Amino acid sequence: MTPWEAVAVFAAGIGAGGINAVVGSGSLITFPTMVAVGLPPIVANVSNNIGLVPGSLTGALGYRAELKGQRDRLIRLGLGSLLGSLIGGVLLLSLPERTFTVVVSILIGLACVLVVLQPRLSAWVSAWREHQHPHGGPWLWLGVFAGGIYGGYFGAAQGVLLIGLLGIFLDDDLQRVNAAKNVLALVVNAAAAVLFILADALDLFAEAAVDWTAVLLVAAGATIGGFLGAKVGRKLPAPVLRGFIVCVGIAAIIKLVYG
Template sequence: MTPWEAAAIFAAGIGAGGINAVVGSGSLITFPTMVAVGLPPVVANVSNNIGLVPGSLTGALGYRAELKGQRDRLVRLGTGSLLGSLIGGVLLLSLPERTFTAIVSVLIGLACVLVVLQPRLSGWLNARREHARPHGGPWLWLGVFGAGIYGGYFGAAQGVLLIGLLGIFLDEELQRVNAAKNVLSLLVNGIAAALFITADALDLFPMAEIDWRAVGLVAVGATIGGYLGARVGRKLPAPVLRGFIVCVGVAAIVKLVYG
């Protein structure tokens, strides 16, 4: 890896950490960069996931004020994220990389629609509930579980999916929804990273070898970006944040469809 290639991965890590803290889809910066400098796609995917974990942590910590009162909810939803991430990680290590790409753009497009319609749909759902569900009910858990599978496999735009789901099923303002999203994304990335590291240590899946140079560069960059992204994201008005989410989602679809 040349110094210029290392600098490119580091810069991509900063950008990805900042975007992940605000909405998600940071992998659409780091993953293509790793592939561009010569890493095999699966190796880039696995190394990218591990490298982004520190950035997910700083992003979650940056939203700690908005996390107050959400502990019980996150414990319940977190089980769905953890289980889903394990399944997604095993699928990544076991199946051809092309398996999920056919449906990824559809999932991201659906999430963007959910984000745009979130205020109207939330009002419609709340008006028809006899009792408010602070944890979102079983359908939200299943949705978070599905997002965990997706995140464990690839992870790009996982945050867009989570914000769409949480925004509809929870009666919360968008910034608190975004804070919850950061914690759930951290859980998904963390458990998938632990799985990949274990698989690499035991040499179970040679095609998923970890490039620790890339991991280190992304990790340092994402830590910086996650901190900066959280500081900026918490100050954005809800309509601006929602618009940014949709723009990132559309960019994700374009990147995945046209490469």
């Protein structure tokens, strides 16, 4: 990797960390950049996932105030994210590349629709929401579990999917929903990263070797971007945040479909 290529990967990490803190889809910046500088797609995917973990952590920490009172909710949903992420990571290591491209594009499109309709759908859901399910009930858990599978496999726009789900099934402020999304995305990224590091250490999948130079560059950039993104995202009004989410989701679909 040349010095200019290293600068490009580092800058992509900053952008990805910021976008992930606000909504998600940061991988649509870092992954193509890493491929453009010469990394094989699967190597880029694995290295990108590991590198974005510090940015996910700083993004989650930036929403500490909005996370108050959500501990039980996050423990329940975090288990679904953890299990799903491990399954998704195994699928990445064992299935042909881009197997899920069409399905992923559909899921992101659906998530954008959910985000747009979230205020009305939340009112509708509240009419039948059972009082014994303050954390969204089994359907939300299953949705988060499925989102974890997707996030462990590729991860781009998993934040869009999570916000769409959480915003509908949880009777809560959008900023608090976004804070919960950041924690769940951190669980997904961290679990998949551990799996990929172990696979690399044990040399189980040669085609999924970790490029540690790329990891360090993305990690450094994402750490800065996650901190800055959280500061900006916490100040956005709900309609603005919702509009930004939809724009990022549409960009994600275009990138996945047309490359």
